[in-house]
Amino acid sequence: MKTLGIILIVVGILMFVFTNINFTTEKKVVDLGPVEINKKEDKSIAWPVWAGGVAVIAGVVLIIADKRKAS
Template identity: 40%
Template structure:
């Protein structure tokens, strides 16, 4: 039962990684801090991955589910 859950999670994660191949997060950096004067800069940090990773995860999830079904039968 646990391998089916892991397999299903891998399939869902693989599909999401195929649909969204990157995301950004923003941090705020302090550029100037002179007494009451503060100048901040927002910096984008893109995180990208290959769609092949999503395919590998989805296929691995299917293999886990099929293997657990054969083991139960």
């Protein structure tokens, strides 16, 4: 439980710092033998800032629950 809590805290902090991920995909449009036409598309994955806060809080709760269970 402690390890999962630490992972959630780290992921939550990263979600605060990086609010989205941008990447480029390449899609084949036309393929006529030796001639090939490709299209590059920019894509983005975004998440709300509050999701990072929820992850941090859940991690802290897991660590506290683990400490109470151990004592």
